[in-house]
Amino acid sequence: MPELRSECQGGSVAAGGLSHKRRGDRAMRILVADDNEVSLEMLRAVLTDAGYDVLTARDGVEALEIIRAQSIRLVVSDWEMPRMSGQELCRAVRGDEAHGYVYIILLTSHNEPAERVAGLSAGADDFVAKPFDTPELLARLRSGERVLSMETRDIAIFAMAKLAESRDPETGAHLERVRGYSRLLAHRLNQTGDFGSQIDGNFVRLIYETSPLHDIGKVGIPDNVLLKAGRLNDAEFEIMKCHTVLGAQTLGAALSMFPGVDFLEMARDIAAAHHERFDGSGYPNKLKGDEIPVAARIVAVADVYDALTSKRVYKEAWKHDIAKATIVSESGKHFDPRVVKAFLGAEESILRVHDQYKDEATNARKAA
Numbered sequence: 001m002p003e004l005r006s007e008c009q010g011g012s013v014a015a016g017g018l019s020h021k022r023r024g025d026r027a028m029r030i031l032v033a034d035d036n037e038v039s040l041e042m043l044r045a046v047l048t049d050a051g052y053d054v055l056t057a058r059d060g061v062e063a064l065e066i067i068r069a070q071s072i073r074l075v076v077s078d079w080e081m082p083r084m085s086g087q088e089l090c091r092a093v094r095g096d097e098a099h100g101y102v103y104i105i106l107l108t109s110h111n112e113p114a115e116r117v118a119g120l121s122a123g124a125d126d127f128v129a130k131p132f133d134t135p136e137l138l139a140r141l142r143s144g145e146r147v148l149s150m151e152t153r154d155i156a157i158f159a160m161a162k163l164a165e166s167r168d169p170e171t172g173a174h175l176e177r178v179r180g181y182s183r184l185l186a187h188r189l190n191q192t193g194d195f196g197s198q199i200d201g202n203f204v205r206l207i208y209e210t211s212p213l214h215d216i217g218k219v220g221i222p223d224n225v226l227l228k229a230g231r232l233n234d235a236e237f238e239i240m241k242c243h244t245v246l247g248a249q250t251l252g253a254a255l256s257m258f259p260g261v262d263f264l265e266m267a268r269d270i271a272a273a274h275h276e277r278f279d280g281s282g283y284p285n286k287l288k289g290d291e292i293p294v295a296a297r298i299v300a301v302a303d304v305y306d307a308l309t310s311k312r313v314y315k316e317a318w319k320h321d322i323a324k325a326t327i328v329s330e331s332g333k334h335f336d337p338r339v340v341k342a343f344l345g346a347e348e349s350i351l352r353v354h355d356q357y358k359d360e361a362t363n364a365r366k367a368a
Contacts, residue, residue: 028145029053029070033063033077033089034107039130043076046134052141060084064092067102073148074141076128079108079119087122094123095201096187103144107132157263161212173357174306175212180353181302183208188342189298195338198294202262210267211299214274217247231314244284247271269293274300277334289336297336301327301343304334309354320351 030052034040040056047054055070057063061083066072075093077086084092086106093102105126106119116127125147126140161175186204189195218226221243225236232240251268258264273287273296280288308323318326324347331340343350 028074029055029072030074030076030141031055031057031063031066031070031072033057033060033075033081033086035059035078035081039078039107043132046137047076047141050138050141060086060089060092063089067093068096073102074144075102075104076137076141077104077106078130079106079110087119087124090119090123095190101148101205103147105137105140105144157209157213157267161216174310176357177306177353178214178299178302179208179211180357181305181350182211182299184346184349184353185298185301185339185342186295188346189338192342192345194342195294203295206263206266207270207295207298210263210270210295211302213247213251213267214270214299214303215243215247216250217243217245217271220246229313241275241283244272244275266293266295270296270299272296274303276300278336279333282334292336297339298342301335301339304330305343305350320354 028051030047032040032043032047032054033056034043035058040058044054044056052074055066055072057066059081060077063075063077064084067075075089077089079086081089086104086108090104090106093104103125104123105128106124107128107130108115108119109130110116110119119127125144128137128140183204186199186207190199190201190204221240225232225239228236248268248271251264251271255261255264255268270293272284273292276282276285276287276292276296277300278289278292278297280286305323305327308318308326309320311317324344327335327340327343331337
């Protein structure tokens with residue numbers, strides 16, 4: 001990301017493990033996939049006795065459908081299954097990692113080094129030999145839970161973003177919607193390959209985690225500007241624009257302490273550049289086209305769409321079709337045309353996210 005230039009003055013921003021039986025007040029959910037009914041029932045009984053909430057699938061296709069629908073985080077899968085093998089299931093999950101990391105253990109009689117390398121290359125996290133040893137299987141599952149527990153970082157990120165957002169009582173479920181839209185757009189772009197290797201399953205996961213921090217710099221904006229009941233005048237808008245610089249500086253300071261941390265890099269880029277415009281007329285640095293980080297280009301569409309379809313003191317919420325037409329009209333000007341195309345391709349899913357997180361007394365699809 002290029003060095004920020006700004007005239008902003010006066011803004012300052014200061015820079016657990018899981019039990020295998022319980023996750024909060026609920027038993028942790030695990031998916032077992034095996035086409036052998038006897039093996040499936042044995043695994044279900046063992047894992048249920050160990051305190052897990054067990055779901056089952058008879059092949060990889062059914063397992064993938066359950067993972068997508070239920071947001072499963074732990075999977076024990078047989079290697080050999082009809083329709084989609086365990087190895088193929090790993091590849092499918094790693095290419096579609098939009099709902100957080102899925103820890104996959106393969107049950108296998110494939111004990112040759114080359115075969116295990118093939119499984120690891122497909123995305124498997126661990127292996128248990130068949131017939132399985134119960135203490136070993138449970139120990140490996142606990143190891144998987146320790147890996148998943150690191151995603152408590154993501155909870156902290158979102159909590160920090162919500163704390164910053166709490167200064168603005170108008171925003172409602174803005175963060176929930178923006179991260180949902182951003183994930184959908186990134187997932188669509190991963191499917192279409194429009195950005196090549198720049199967008200993969202890890203990118204989709206990271207943008208979901210980091211997009212809520214896009215406006216974190218607003219903690220440094222004075223109340224008389226941030227909380228003004230009405231449109232900002234030119235001078236006030238110049239102050240408001242400083243939130244991009246403040247956010248980037250804050251996250252950049254964290255990055256200087258932990259260099260190379262990918263989620264901090266993406267969060268900084270989004271905070272700095274989500275108000276840049278594809279034609280170079282945005283702020284704070286008037287970046288143009290591919291100079292703008294890809295994640296910021298995606299969040300720009302998500303953020304503007306949410307602003308258009310949300311009620312504010314100075315405007316009513318726009319209907320989806322009107323907001324969509326505005327997004328399309330800004331293709332190549334405000335927005336990257338590839339991201340606009342992804343928006344149109346993910347339209348129905350975007351509407352579902354909007355309805356899921358619509359603000360109290362704000363339904364853009366019914367607004368006049």
